[in-house]
Amino acid sequence: MSITELAAGFADPVLASQSVFRTIMDAMARPGSIQRIAAASGTPSPLMRGSAALALALFDHDTPIWLDKTMAEAGEVARWLKFHTGAPLTSDPSAASFALIGAADALPSLDSFALGTAEYPDRSTTLIIQVAGLGAGEAFRLQGPGIKGETQFQASLQTADLFDRLAVNATLFPRGIDVVLVDDDRIVAIPRTTRLVEGD
Amino acid sequence: MYVAVKGGERAIDNAHRLLADTRRGDRAVPELTLDQISEQLALGVDRVMSEGSLYDRELAALAIKQARGDLIEAIFLVRAFRATLPRFGASEPVDTGAMAIQRRISSTFKDIPGGQILGPTFDYTHRLLDPQLAGSCDPAEPASAEASDAPTPRVTDILRQDGLIEDSPVAADDAPVGDLTREPLNFPADRDLRLQNLARADEGFLLALGYSTQRGYGRNHPFAGEIRFGEVDVYFEAEDAGFAVPLGSIALTECQMVNQFKGSATEAPRFTRGYGLAFGQSERKAMSMALVDRALRASELGEDVKAPAQDEEFVMSHSDNVQATGFVEHLKLPHYVDFQSELGLLRKLRADFEQAAPQMQEAAE
Amino acid sequence: MIEASYNFAYLDEQTKRMIRRAILKAIAIPGYQVPFASREMPMPYGWGTGGVQVTASILGPDDTLKVIDQGSDDTTNAISIRKFFAKTAGVATTTSTPAASVIQTRHRIPETTLHEGQVLVYQVPIPEPLRFLEPRETETRRMHALAEYGLMHVKLYEDIAKFGHIATSYAYPVKVAGRYVMDPSPTPKFDNPKMNDCAALQLFGAGREKRIYAIPPYTQVVSLDFEDHPFTRYRQNAPCALCGAEDSYLDEIVTDDRGGRMFVCSDTDYCEGRRAQGHTGTESAPMEAADA
Numbered sequence: 001m002s003i004t005e006l007a008a009g010f011a012d013p014v015l016a017s018q019s020v021f022r023t024i025m026d027a028m029a030r031p032g033s034i035q036r037i038a039a040a041s042g043t044p045s046p047l048m049r050g051s052a053a054l055a056l057a058l059f060d061h062d063t064p065i066w067l068d069k070t071m072a073e074a075g076e077v078a079r080w081l082k083f084h085t086g087a088p089l090t091s092d093p094s095a096a097s098f099a100l101i102g103a104a105d106a107l108p109s110l111d112s113f114a115l116g117t118a119e120y121p122d123r124s125t126t127l128i129i130q131v132a133g134l135g136a137g138e139a140f141r142l143q144g145p146g147i148k149g150e151t152q153f154q155a156s157l158q159t160a161d162l163f164d165r166l167a168v169n170a171t172l173f174p175r176g177i178d179v180v181l182v183d184d185d186r187i188v189a190i191p192r193t194t195r196l197v198e199g200d
Numbered sequence: 201m202y203v204a205v206k207g208g209e210r211a212i213d214n215a216h217r218l219l220a221d222t223r224r225g226d227r228a229v230p231e232l233t234l235d236q237i238s239e240q241l242a243l244g245v246d247r248v249m250s251e252g253s254l255y256d257r258e259l260a261a262l263a264i265k266q267a268r269g270d271l272i273e274a275i276f277l278v279r280a281f282r283a284t285l286p287r288f289g290a291s292e293p294v295d296t297g298a299m300a301i302q303r304r305i306s307s308t309f310k311d312i313p314g315g316q317i318l319g320p321t322f323d324y325t326h327r328l329l330d331p332q333l334a335g336s337c338d339p340a341e342p343a344s345a346e347a348s349d350a351p352t353p354r355v356t357d358i359l360r361q362d363g364l365i366e367d368s369p370v371a372a373d374d375a376p377v378g379d380l381t382r383e384p385l386n387f388p389a390d391r392d393l394r395l396q397n398l399a400r401a402d403e404g405f406l407l408a409l410g411y412s413t414q415r416g417y418g419r420n421h422p423f424a425g426e427i428r429f430g431e432v433d434v435y436f437e438a439e440d441a442g443f444a445v446p447l448g449s450i451a452l453t454e455c456q457m458v459n460q461f462k463g464s465a466t467e468a469p470r471f472t473r474g475y476g477l478a479f480g481q482s483e484r485k486a487m488s489m490a491l492v493d494r495a496l497r498a499s500e501l502g503e504d505v506k507a508p509a510q511d512e513e514f515v516m517s518h519s520d521n522v523q524a525t526g527f528v529e530h531l532k533l534p535h536y537v538d539f540q541s542e543l544g545l546l547r548k549l550r551a552d553f554e555q556a557a558p559q560m561q562e563a564a565e
Numbered sequence: 566m567i568e569a570s571y572n573f574a575y576l577d578e579q580t581k582r583m584i585r586r587a588i589l590k591a592i593a594i595p596g597y598q599v600p601f602a603s604r605e606m607p608m609p610y611g612w613g614t615g616g617v618q619v620t621a622s623i624l625g626p627d628d629t630l631k632v633i634d635q636g637s638d639d640t641t642n643a644i645s646i647r648k649f650f651a652k653t654a655g656v657a658t659t660t661s662t663p664a665a666s667v668i669q670t671r672h673r674i675p676e677t678t679l680h681e682g683q684v685l686v687y688q689v690p691i692p693e694p695l696r697f698l699e700p701r702e703t704e705t706r707r708m709h710a711l712a713e714y715g716l717m718h719v720k721l722y723e724d725i726a727k728f729g730h731i732a733t734s735y736a737y738p739v740k741v742a743g744r745y746v747m748d749p750s751p752t753p754k755f756d757n758p759k760m761n762d763c764a765a766l767q768l769f770g771a772g773r774e775k776r777i778y779a780i781p782p783y784t785q786v787v788s789l790d791f792e793d794h795p796f797t798r799y800r801q802n803a804p805c806a807l808c809g810a811e812d813s814y815l816d817e818i819v820t821d822d823r824g825g826r827m828f829v830c831s832d833t834d835y836c837e838g839r840r841a842q843g844h845t846g847t848e849s850a851p852m853e854a855a856d857a
Contacts, residue, residue, distance in 0.1 A: 014573050018625045021585045025623065026682075028592045029766045029781045058589075060582055097586075118710035122590040122599045145595050145742050146781035148764075174744060178593045191593035193742065193781075208641045209648075276609070283605040284571060384600035384775050387703050513701055523773050526610030527690070533612065533642055536635045536816050537672050537831050538735035541753035543817065544799045545734040552729055 007042025007076070009084040010056055016041070020057035024180065027189035032142040032153040034135055037185045044076040046102050048130050050182035055100070055128075059085035063097035066090055066113075066125070070102030093125065101129040105158035110165050110177050121174035124192075132156040134183040141197035142190075150197050153188060155181065163196045170195060223268050237261035246451075246480025247271055251521065252278030253381070253400050255450050255479055272402075276522045283381070290377045292435040292444050296454045296477075297354055300347075301430040303481075306355045308423050308458060314352030319429065320481070355426040356456045356473065365458060365471040387513050394496050394512065395489075399477060401519035403485045409509040410491035418495045418507030422474065425458035429481050453478050455486035459494045462501055472501060574621040574654040580604050584622040584777070588768060591779035596741030597709070598692050598776040606772065613646055613671060614772030616688035620669050623684060623768075624650065629657045631665035636673035636814065636831035643671070660834050672735075674756040676813050676835040679765035681782065687750045689771035692778065694738040694748040714746050717789060725794050734799060740787045741780055755798045755814045760786040803828040806848040808839035 010016035016039035027035040037053045047055070059065060065087045071077050077100070081087055090096050093112045101107055113125035137156030140163060143149070159165070162179075169176040169192040176192030224231065238245050238261040248260040252275045260278060267273035303319025306312050318324075359365040369391070378392040385393065398406065413419055431451050435444035455476035463469030474494025476486035495509035508514055518524060572578065580602075587601040606614040624630065630650055634643035638660040646669060647658050659665050662677040671688040679685060691697075695705040698716045708714070717738060724732040737754035741747045749760060750769060760767060760780060767780040780786060790796035801815045806827045813835055815828040827848060830836035840849065 014578060015626065017578065017581070018573075018623075021581075022623065022625060025585075025588060025592070025766075028589050058582060058586060060579060062583065063586070119706050120600075121594050121597060122587075124590075126589070145784040146592070148783040174594050174597055176593075178589075193593065193595065208639045208644045212641055212644060279605040280607040284575075284577065286577075381605070382602050384602050386600065513703065517702075522605065523610045526612060526614075527773055528611075529609060530611030530690070533671075534635045534640055535672070535751070537753050537814065538751045540801070540815070540817055540831075541734035541755065541799060544801060545730070545732060548799075549728050549730065549732070 006083055007044045007052075007080055010039055010041050010053075013056070015039075016053070017057040020053045024054060024057070024187065024189065027180065027187050028178070028191055029146050031144060031146045031189055031191055031194040032140070032151045034153065034186050034188055037187060042080070044080040045074055046070060046130070047077055047080070047100070048182050049185040050187045051100060051128050051130055053185075054180065054182070054187070055081060055087075055098075056084055059087040059098060061086045061088070064088050064090040064095050066093045066096035066099040068099070068101045068103055068106065068108070070106075071100045074102075096125045099125050099127050101127060103158070104129050104131050104162075107159045107162070107165075110168055113177060115172060115177060116175045118175065121176070124175065124177060127177060127179045128182060129159070129162075129179060130182050132158055132183070134181060134186045134188055142194050143197050144191075144194040146191070147194070155183075155188070157181070166190065166194075167196070169193075223266070232265055234258055234261040234265065237264050243481060244269075244271060246478070246482050247403060247485070248274045248278055249479040250482050250485060251275045251400055251402065252282065254278050254282045272521050272525050276525070279522055289436065291447065292437060294432045294434060294450075294452070296428065296432055296452065297352075297357070299352070299428055299430040299432045299452070299454075300449075301352055301428055303430070304352060304426065304428040306424070306426045308355060308425050309358075312353075312355060312358070312426075314348070314350050321483075352428075354428075354456060356458065359425070359458065359471065363468070363470065366462075366473060368473065385516070387516075388499075389512060389516060391493075391497070391500075394516065395475065395477075395493060397516045397519055398489045398492055398496075401489070401492075402521035402524070403482070403488065405519050405521070405524075406488035406492050407484060409495070409515065410488035412507065413491050413495050413509045418498065418510040419460075420472075420474070420491070420494050421460040422491055422494065423458040424487065425456045427453065427455045427483060427486065429453045429483070451480050453480065453482050453486045455483070455490040457487075457490040457494055472497070571653055574624050574650065575607075576604065576618065576621045580618075581622045584618055587777045588619065588622065588779065591768070591777050592766070592781050594745075595780055595784050596739075596745030596747040596778060598771075598778045600775055601777050603772045603775040608645070608649070610773035611690060612642060613669070613688040615770030615774075615777070616669050616671070616686050616772075617646060617649070617770075618772060619686050619768050619770035619777060620650065620667060621654070623686075624654050624656055624667060626654070626656065628666045629659050629664055631659050631662065631668045631834075632670075633668065633673060633675070633832075633834075634671040635816070636675070637833040639833060661838075662832075662834050672751050672753075673814070673831060674752060674759045676810075676830070676832045677838075678759075679763055681764045683765040685763075685765050685767045687752075687767065687769045689748070689750045689769050689776070690773070691736075692748055692769065692771040692774050692776040694736075694746050709745060712744065714740075717746060718791075721789060722791070725791070731790070731794060731796075737796075738789050740789060742784050742786075746789070747778065747780075747786075753799070753814060754788065754796070755800055757786075757788045757796070758798065762786075801828050804846060805830045805836060805839075806846040808836045808844045808849065809846040810836065810839055810844070 019039050020037055023035045023037050037050045039053050041052050041056055043049055043052045078089055094114050116124035133156035135154055137154050139152055139154050141150055141152050178192050179190040181188045238257045244264055245257055245260045248263055249255055263274035263277040304317045356365055380393050380396055431449040433449050434447045436447050437444045457474035459472045459474055461469045461471045474490040476489030478485045492509055496512050498505045498510040587599045591599045632643045632647040634640040650656055651658055662675040667684045669686045693705050695708055698720055699705050721731050735753045736748055736751045737757055739747050739749055762783055764782050766782055769778045788796040804811050807829050810830055813830045816831045818827045820827055
């Protein structure tokens with residue numbers, strides 16, 4: 001495959017990256033809220049628009065990327081990432097700055113990723129997980145920094161026990177895993193401070 | 201009636217105009233050219249290149265002119281410009297052993313292969329002001345000789361052949377080159393980052409620290425194994441070319457200190473090293489750097505860290521004159537609101553004191 | 566020989582990406598200082614290079630920027646930074662607190678309550694709240710890792726023993742979301758309560774010290790204190806001489822050399838807004854006279 005056949009990046013990288021960053025910043029600052037990515041780029045299958053935009057805005061030489069089996073098997077994703085972001089791919093999830101998860105039902109154990117250290121909790125992997133639907137499906141009640149009182153959001157998560165698994169964030173804090181859920185151009189961030197509200 | 205102070209914007213514009221006018225000075229005096237600065241204030245240019253971390257004589261000369269001769273301000277200008285430059289990669293390590301030498305001295309051996317070369321130095325000038333320089337002067341042509349092909353091995357390499365000095369550490373080919381301008385610095389820092397910090401460090405700060413080690417604050421028994429100044433070639437391995445391409449040559453001053461020996465039950469004693477390198481002819485800087493580099497190796501060499509020059513957090517956090525001058529000078533900025541808060545607290549504490557004072561008096565009586 | 570052409574908002578894209586990633590981590594770990602490779606900026610360290618780098622990394626063409634220093638839009642450094650962004654990013658600027666989407670500040674939090682969607686960017690000189698108790702980064706990092714903040718309480722308690730009060734009046738330490746002790750930058754402690762449960766996102770940039778930290782919206786921020794010596798705000802006991810405000814933080818103006826003093830709002834936008842609504846103080850000029 002030649003470069004001309006490769007899916008495109010951003011038409012205007014400077015302004016598109018800024019716009020995508022503000023969207024993910026808002027998402028991270030307001031966990032559980034659905035934000036829409038406005039900037040458009042090519043999307044090598046099976047990368048969704050939201051994941052592609054996040055990659056173009058945040059990945060570079062300094063951020064090793066881990067691809068799950070679904071992402072890795074589609075060789076186009078790796079080539080597209082290398083060409084547009086220059087980010088190195090790693091087969092070791094604990095060395096990754098970001099992980100791209102195409103098959104949420106086969107999400108590896110969270111402790112296989114970098115969780116940061118007590119001194120440097122920021123040295124952790126951010127998971128970008130593509131899901132079946134955001135804004136519809138099972139309802140989750142969330143609380144934590146960024147949320148006024150509590151908030152409810154709906155999602156169809158193939159990782160049925162995602163929030164059970166993320167409970168590890170409460171135990172490990174300030175170490176932990178930050179998650180961005182992606183459905184087409186919609187994203188929702190679940191930083192490590194967000195907790196599921198138990199009971200009714 | 202009170203009208204709040206306004207017009208800051210016009211004040212700034214006017215201050216800049218006045219500064220430009222003051223910088224130029226008396227228009228009857230011819231304006232300095234960059235060539236004049238580069239040629240006749242060459243050591244100032246060298247310092248600005250070294251501490252500005254950018255090898256460009258013309259830009260350094262421009263910075264000196266714009267900064268009205270304030271070298272720290274000039275270094276700041278060069279640094280801010282450098283930060284915007286795109287990066288293509290790191291050059292191959294320069295080979296100072298192959299330097300086209302203009303000056304080379306060793307204080308450890310009377311004669312060495314390639315000889316001692318005094319070169320252009322203030323060392324043996326009598327520091328008498330020269331009235332002739334007040335006017336224009338035309339010095340005599342320098343004495344010259346054929347350039348010698350004789351190899352000039354580094355004194356430390358000669359010592360190493362006999363095992364008398366520790367080996368220089370060799371980095372693995374694929375080891376990334378540390379860069380504290382691109383990565384946040386964490387402690388403890390490796391020697392590559394320490395040397396980068398020292399190379400950018402303020403000459404005066406390093407001079408004082410180096411001096412302090414000589415006076416016993418972390419003494420490490422230095423001998424100036426060798427100081428050399430001259431031109432070296434720079435090569436860059438371009439990915440597509442497949443071989444190292446010459447980019448040109450730069451002038452460097454290198455100082456290799458031979459320091460306090462070290463040995464153990466399992467290892468025969470050997471001298472240790474301190475290393476200094478600076479752009480251009482910057483001997484004071486290179487020597488001070490070598491003294492401080494050696495002092496900062498204290499923990500690595502199993503010595504107690506007791507003196508300021510041995511304390512890497514202290515040295516590396518305070519060596520940068522652009523950082524230091526910014527933070528010292530920021531005290532010029534308004535601090536009205538925090539001062540007001542402090543004033544309020546002080547007034548309250550004083551009122552409490554006044555109130556308590558008569559009772560204290562009674563209690564005492 | 567030198568072609569000066571700079572990127573949108575001055576910083577190159579790689580630098581912005583690095584800072585943006587740090588900001589995301591900072592939001593995810595409220596109050597934790599994320600190390601970042603601060604760049605050399607064309608303004609001095611200590612004059613807002615951290616705040617400027619954060620602002621440059623978040624700013625877009627649709628933003629409206631407000632810059633204040635000591636609460637005022639018209640102080641020289643605020644003007645200088647505002648001009649920098651007007652020039653390098655071409656963004657709209659404002660002095661109105663509610664109209665701004667991004668507010669960069671030095672030493673104050675605006676009096677007007679911030680709303681959702683706004684970002685407040687603080688310029689920070691020394692981000693480490695423990696620095697004056699322990700100068701070593703290696704030590705303070707360990708103390709944060711273990712949430713070992715006893716030293717800070719000892720310091721505050723020593724104040725009480727010596728002066729009868731906690732003798733910290735600005736840069737008053739806070740605990741964020743129940744975990745990290747954080748330096749709010751040298752704002753007067755009067756402003757501390759505004760950080761708690763704030764609707765806006767608060768970002769902190771320390772350029773020389775190479776740290777970025779954050780408080781997400783609606784996050785608990787508690788000023789450190791003791792049960793028998795609770796945190797108190799301090800405000801000069803006077804109304805603003807221009808707008809009569811009794812709830813704003815005040816600048817003290819020395820009017821003569823015989824002890825003459827007057828007090829006016831430090832937040833100039835707040836003060837002007839009140840005067841426009843017809844509020845007056847003892848020294849206020851009629852609006853048209855002031856304009857003349």
